[in-house]
Amino acid sequence: MAFSVDEINRNAHLLPGVRLGYQILDNCRYPWSLRAAMSMISGGNHSCKSTGPVRVIIGDASSTQTIMLSRILSPLQVPMISYQASCACLSNRQEFPNVFRTIPSDVYQARTMAHLAEHYGWTWVGAVVVNNDYGLLAVQAFRERAQGSGICLAFFETFTRETLAQDIQRIATTVQESSARVVLVFAWYTDAGALLLELARRNVTGRQFLASEAWSTSSYLLNNPAMRTIANGVLGVAIRSAPIPGLENHLRRLHPSHHPRDALLRDLWREEFGCEPFSLSGSESASLPLCSGAESLQGVQSTFTDTTHLRVTYNVYLAVYAVAHAFHSLLACGPVEDSAMNRSQQQCSSNYNISAAEVLQHLGQVNFTTQIGENFFFQGGDIPAVYDLVNWQASPDGVLTYSTVGRVEGFKLHMEESAIWWATGSKTVPVSVCSEPCPPGTRKATRKGEPICCFDCLPCADGEISNKTDSLTCDRCPLEFWSNDEKDKCVPLPVEFLSFTDAMGITLTTVAVSGAVMTAAVAVVFVYNRHTPIVKANNSELSFMLLMSLKLCFLCSLLFMGQPTHWSCRIQQAAFGISFVLCISCILVKTIVVLAVFRSARPGSDSMMKWFGPGQQRGSVLLFTCVQVIICAVWLSVRPPQPHRNTGLKGSKVILECTLGSVEGFATLLGYIGLLAAICCLLAFLARKLPDNFNEAKFITFSMLIFCAVWIAFVPAYVSSPGKYAIAVEIFAILSSSFGLLLCIFAPKCFIILIQPHKNTKKFLMGKSEKT
Template sequence: MPEILMTLWFFSQQISYKSHNILMSDKFKFPYSYWTVPSELHLCTGIIRLLKHFNWTWVGILASDDDSSATSVQILKEGIEQNGGCTEFIETFPHTDVIPPDMIKQISGSLHSSSASVIIVYGNKEYFMNLHNYIDIMQIPRKTWITTAELDFRSIYSLARNVTNYTLAFTMEKKNIPSFSKFVREVNSTLFPRNKQIQQWWIDLCSSRCSQSIRRSCRTKRYQLIPHCNTKYLGSSYNIYNAVYALANALHSMVMSGSGKNISWSGESQVSDYLPWKLHHHMKSVHFKNILDEERFFDENGDFSIGYEIINRVYLPNGTQLNEIVGRYNPYALSGQDFAINEKAIVWGSGVSQVPPESKCTQSCPPGLRKSTSKEKPFCCYVCIPCTDGEISSQSDMDTCTKCPEDQWSNQKRDACIPKVITFLSYEEPLGISLTLISTFFCFLSVLILGIFIKYRQTPIVKANNRSLSYILLISLMLCFLCSLIFIGHPGNLNCILRQITFGIIFSISLSSVLAKTITVVIAFQATKPKSKLRNWISSRVSNSIVLCCFLLQVLLCIIWLCTSPPFPYYNTESEIGTILIECNEGSMIAYYCVMGYLGFLASISIVVAFLARNLPDTFNEAKHITFSMVVFCSVWVSFIPTYLSTKGKYMVAVEIFAILASCAGLLGCIFIPKCYIVLLRPENNNKKYLTRYIKTYKD
């Protein structure tokens, strides 16, 4: 029996029912240590879970200056940072009775100047009391305190009145042991040893729950009766109860196992069979149900399967304190049930506000903005900058903006993607209507001039300028004005093909007609010389052949274009912000440049020949008018290139339509308007004598 008692005494020194040093959780260094209290590692995790729940990302830490607290604070700091938070400051406070004034001033300055609304006070009861004696932390305005000190009774410390701050305290899980409160009420305190700790415990417990002798003793010693000494859970009684039962179950397991077969309760057994490390084997595997039907065991670190309660401490104006359990953290519970908090039960500040305070270095970035950090500041301290065009942030405090899909764009607030506006040059908009009216007007004007030429086809001025070429040119100009309408409207497969192909072929007819007229004029003047062989070339057959050859060559180029890579509709999402431009992709750019280059070649030949023939002697020299028309034509298309390249979207199409209309109008005006002027307004000049003043008129 003495050996059993020796073993029990040994293990009673190894089982602790109070908060333990976190450094002793190392089982390699302390393999025989056990606790019936939760581990401080779990305490750090519980605090981090609480911070994360309320989104408190900017906190300060006050801790005691011992090695255990330093290790815990480092673990706490790393956990806060891993969960997106930052620590504004970490201040340590010693336990010594005399604190240097500079240290007090520094800590007080950090607390008062801190922008963090949440301060973690990490330390035991003695540390908390020592801190409170030097710095009245509860009077610092607009602070939330998260404490880890085990403060069992209100009379343990004295707080100033009018405290407006509030505290969330992590305390060890406590339960009411049946019949224990009855024992406290009925026990005679005089039977216990008289020392200061026991005496203080009874003093703190003085209330109507205590026996008459205790209350009488309190009054005799002039101790103040405090209503909140009537606590539901009496000190560390629950932890001590679990420690005793754990040791008893381990001993029972050892006795019932093979290790206890040699036990003799008469004292005849050998002492070496019951050394403490034999009981240690059974302590590791202790698993029992206590009187409250709770399953309890030690984990691999010797920590007990118990969690923490989160207490809301409210200090009333009359100096009393209310303690309300508002949450729990039990790391041994099932996933999703290990942390619970009742926000509605928490009294915030003066008790008026029901909204948890915010503790952030920077206010939340609302949707539409993103966080931007700098290397000089903690990553919790950031500035909010708007998302760029085409990007959104649909949630608060986003680190990066999300790019919208190609067919969508960011709205004005940059918090949602909306479909892009589909745009093209339509007939309904003012620009499309204006171009349509202009095109229709010049087409009508071409028809009118063609009618005039047909009506006065027998007059000398119409006959002198090659009637067939004039008809072909007028019809081609009329079609050019009409082909500009193909560029307006929703681009489709057929529409895109017809745009450039029709434009290229009809323009080739117009330019080849001008070239044929210019060549005819030159030949006509040269044929006036005696015995000139050029007279055989003055016929409509030659000029028509020139037009046909130039036309067929352009048709061949267009056929090659269509067979290799024809134009097609293209959804352009990049040219204009927030819009989808439906335009025609030219397909093969080589074929496109060949078709356009061929038109430029015809125009160049025409202007060169017309320029050389501009000074031929004649009262009405058509070469001069052709020269002017080609100068206008080339000027329009030369200025078109930079203008076209500098515009975007539907305005590029409008520029091309304007170039078509302007160049065709130049040909129409410079070549045919002077003739119409003579035919309609100066009929006296429309005679053979006027036209053959210097040369003989060739027959059409």
Template sequence: MAVFMVLLLALFLCQACQAYVVKCTIQYPHRPLHMYRQSGDYIIGGILSHGTFFSSSESFNEEPPPPLPEELLVVPKGYQHFLALAFAVKEINENPQLLPNHTLGFHIYDSYDNAKKTYHATMLLLSALGFFSPNYLCYIQNNLAAVIGGLDSEISLHVATILHIYKIPQLTYGPAPLMNDKIHGLSFYQMAPQERYQFAGILSLLLHFRWIWIGVIVMDNDNGEQFVQTVLPLFSRSGICFAFLERIAKLSFASESYNNIQKGAKMHDKVMGSTANIVMVYGESYSMAFLRWLPYLSELEDKTMNVKGKVWIITAQTEFTSLVFQRNWDSGMFHGTISFRIHFNDLPVFHQYVESRNPSSIEDGFIKDFWQQAFDCVFPNSIIGNVEGNICTGEEKLESLPGAFFEKSMTGHSYSIYSAVYAVAHALNMMSSARLRRIVYGERLKNQKRQFWQLHHFLISVSYNSTAGDEISFNQNGEVISGLDVINWIISPNQSFHRVRVGRMNPQAPPDQALTIDEDAITWHSWFNQAHPISVCTQSCQPGSSKKVKEGEPFCCYDCIPCPEGKISNQEDMNDCYKCADEDYPSKNRDLCIPKDISFLSYEEPLGINLAFFALSFAFITALILGTFLKHHDTPIVKANNRNLTYTLLVSLLLCFLCVLLFIGQPEKVTCPLRQTAFGIIFSVAVSCVLAKTVTVVVAFMATKPGSRMRKWVGKRLANTIVLSCSLVQAGICTLWLATSPPFPDVDMHSVTEEIIVECNEGSVTMFYSVLGYMGFLAFISFTVAFLARKLPDSFNESKFITFSMLVFCSVWLSFVPTYLSTKGKYMVAVEIFSILVSSAGLLLCIFSPKYYIIVFRPELNNREQLIRRK
């Protein structure tokens, strides 16, 4: 619509225009467009930014008010953009190998960051010099080859809407415009770093330094909204949280500045009051001029908060600039800023070119305004009346300007313009060479001077090495293929400004190697005392704890809770604790897994050694008693109560002590089945012998009564029957156990936290307790019979001793069951061994110690007379 209205205005005023010829000149009723021009065979148009911004309230339907000082917001640093284009053209024209027999010229207009001015300037580029005659050839032919511009995406879009009609290439040195369905199909050659690479670089930078809690400031426009909708979610999926999201308003009239000041004050307080130490800025070229307001807009009473440092991360589009009235403002808050910039090597020759600038240049329509704004002076011949303020002499030195005002070193934007001019020159050279070849081969060309739409074909295939040593080429989308430099801003107390390259972003490298950073080269804000800044919502959860997200808060804000029993976390900020492998167990602090010790009752530890010693000692005592009894086998005390039962009982007790050795040592496939079965059968034989002895005594005394039928049971046959029958029952139980579910070696990972228990799995627990139950049944019968026969008169009556021994036996095994069930690992085995030793020792000592005492120490009592007398 804007283009259509401009065309109507031109046609209405130029009623005398004929096709290809215009004989009228339009006078502009408002501020004229500045121009910087140089003639040549080929003209490059420049819609650049001098850093002068008009109010956004201007419209095509209203005449703007007379110019007032507060209408313009001047950024002198933008003047370098014009110098970069002029310098590139100068180098090309002085190079005989590039565009031979042709000269390159340029017409540069300031966009004023204004749609109306931009459309007007674009139409002027398409018209004859000095005439506003769109779509007409006025006086001479204007060989416009390409247009470079603009700095901001909206300006580039305004230019493209007109150039697209004429198929003239446009090379932008700012970010790509945001396209939609209504403006689809516009083509651009982008000289600026690709934003997707910048975003990937910023994300890699944040993750490298583990900055997961950041603030974000964006422009309040379509590009800023697209950034919020598409890029920030990608950051979130990578673990980045956002403490705040603020939007920068577009620069406007002073009449609207009060609202902007209020918004800026709130923004400053939110930024400086936030716990996030990192602030990412996605803005336009002039955003820095707005950010420099922030320290002066605080609504907080405590102004000491202004000294709090932040690490600012800024995209390549935003340069370190100042408005004219910000000349002496402190910029210390941006010291240590990290920004991105298109990769290039410095051009020392450009320094000399900049230093040679003089305000007396006639063709440069910008230099006087720049000079007056930069040096805060006026030229006497540029005003009427008395001069107020400093007089410009033209001898002022550019090196005296602060870095925020002007830099002699080429900036990223200027290098993009410089590269764009060279790209057009190489494309024109290729196109001229192609035409020359076609003429040589006899082809005729019509209107060859006007067919610059053919330049697109050559531009997309341009590839050359710049004078700075960088390779310049485009991909199939018209985007320059280039890496990015990571720049550290150094702002001294005297407000001098320096850039230090501290890293590189190489889009062609693998994603995990694309960003390289030299941490030691980075200078942080003084608030951090040159320590690595940390930016987290919550201090890291240490190993041994896990994160618990706070309800209603971003996922970076969480509480730290200790790991539950049996789980660990061995890294910071783990989302959950996890269990150790079965072979490991958690440490006391629950921050690492410790390998478990393999545990079994071995001969190498004191407990195993002591138990083995006692087992062997009692076995030796048993063998000694057995030997003594065998030696005195013809004595009355040995013959009393069935001598064979005595020997069988002693042998079974000896085996009971020795079977303890099966329980000590690492469980094996052979020892595990033998342990319980051997113990059960041997003990059953021992208890059966005790039962047989007791029954023999009872039957013998009952048989002495007149007419007793018990006499036929007196003798060895009854005792042997009792021992064999009782032992065979236990042997049958053990055989069934071994046949169905025998014991086997096993490991227990979980019963004891710090140990892997190597044990004998009983196989069938029912069979195990059946063996113990049967043995207990025999012991109970023996104890009952012995208790009833304890008062029978007999010099060598064993009933009293058997009663006491069985009392000990039953007590031991009754206490064994709960104790066995309440212990784990090798101590379960130790409890069973202890029960075997104590119960066996009880039988041995209670039954045989009195007899052994008489045989060895009182042999005079070991005779028949003593036996008969006692009876």
């Protein structure tokens, strides 16, 4: 402070023509602080000559004493500028309108610690604080900043000076038993030292301490050998350091002979040089010799002359300059033109009757640039938050030192990650979590009655994923997608349809083509033997029409295979319905012909075949078939089948299929086929005992029984089969019923034609008939 005032008084541009005076009194505890403050503002007991009382108090260093002094001095509007009172409560301008400070509020260092915890993923943090405004408000600020960041306090322990020994034992046990590996400590350096020593005595290691500015740069702790095992790796928030140009030279020039009444300087001389600086009545030390006077601080390396890390010292420097700039503005100092000298001079107003209210007003408006180029101003009563981040590291000789590893400016954190040594003894960032992070594919589930940082990781359900760490929920996959085995991404579902290339498709295709070839072969046999009696006796025209329809039935099954399209879905059911009706119509007409021929063989019945000749037979087949064509036309025009992507089997596949469109239309199509088959079966059953040369009715009966059995079994099998298997069931029904008709009706005839040609004569057939 003395250096700053002297420097300002020598400055021709700051307060020109005005000299600042100062009075330094010991604060000690509250009563002495109050007495010193009252002495200052009353104008008594000060060493300088001035025209009025001291108007600004630089201090107090303690937050508690600053609060108490402010409550007394605030009604008098006496400005106070503290260089170390960091309590967040002092930012309240309603309560403390006369308090300014050159140290940031504790709120910012607490937020910085929360920012560090968030930055390094420490979600499980313990807190040890002194039980006063300094500690309690800091933890409150930490909690507010940590809220929403997933950071929890594993424990929160407080202590008081009066019961420090007992409290330290309790706190050490808590730290030792807790799973938290990061502990923030808001305490005075002596209290923090007591806790660290107790933990060292218990051999508690691996704890990463976050230090408040009150002990993060304490040389008292750093120089204690017992701290090396427990305090190595401490990461602390420190008051920012800055150089003061000229201060080191000023300190090294100091000599007791120049300041004979400076007791502190005499004590320094005794400690540093081991001699008494000079003899004052009653002050000589009996054990120390007198100094020669040649002693000097020029070559001395001590904490007194070390100006490499000026922290609180720089805050005092700023406080004095803030006062000077406030007075400079208040006294309207500025350049004045001197006509005699023909030049401008710096000059201040000669009105020194300054009120306290004016000083307060101008202090709040201070804005200047320091000698190192920084812009200084007050925000309310505070300054913008700037901190250094320091890291305690063991030097090669085992001595603890601290190194600056980062800087905090407002809410911006600048870290030199590679320069940090952690409590683990390495550069690996320690882990402090209640529960390990939930990997992708899981979600967080909080435990009942425990903090949100303690949770279980539950795997996502089928069809849901989480693709980031610590996800709170699992997201459902879009349509036609499903979760993979790890549940961390959605993958497209496999597309399934009855393909020509898979095993089932190849089998059905082979059977269908074989059936068509067999039908074609039977047709060739019949064409080649069309003039033989057995072909003529079984109505060769209807037989050829039946073979053609059977071939269509075999081939229409191929329309059900392959990827469904708009047109294939419409054609397949229509082709199936019309082909089978054509087939059943031919068989029905053949059955009616058999009955008509039998009736015509009776006396007086010659007219029956006249009314049911070849033209009527073809017309009947056409009529029966046209009914099915009309049914299909109405169905396809009203609600036709459409291709559909079926995702009903979740997690399995996307099934490409054809919807029926109208279930009523499909039921009508099957019902009509069933009706014709039932009528045909009934008529064939009635004609089963006709003469042998007309015994085709027996085979028609068998074929119809097989046909009806197949399609009756088809309905429940089709409804219960999933996906492409439903299509396979329908194809199987088509092929099996077609083979039943082909074999039952045409196999006996082909056997006679090819194996027993001697029976394929008119004489044999007539002879058999006569025997019957």
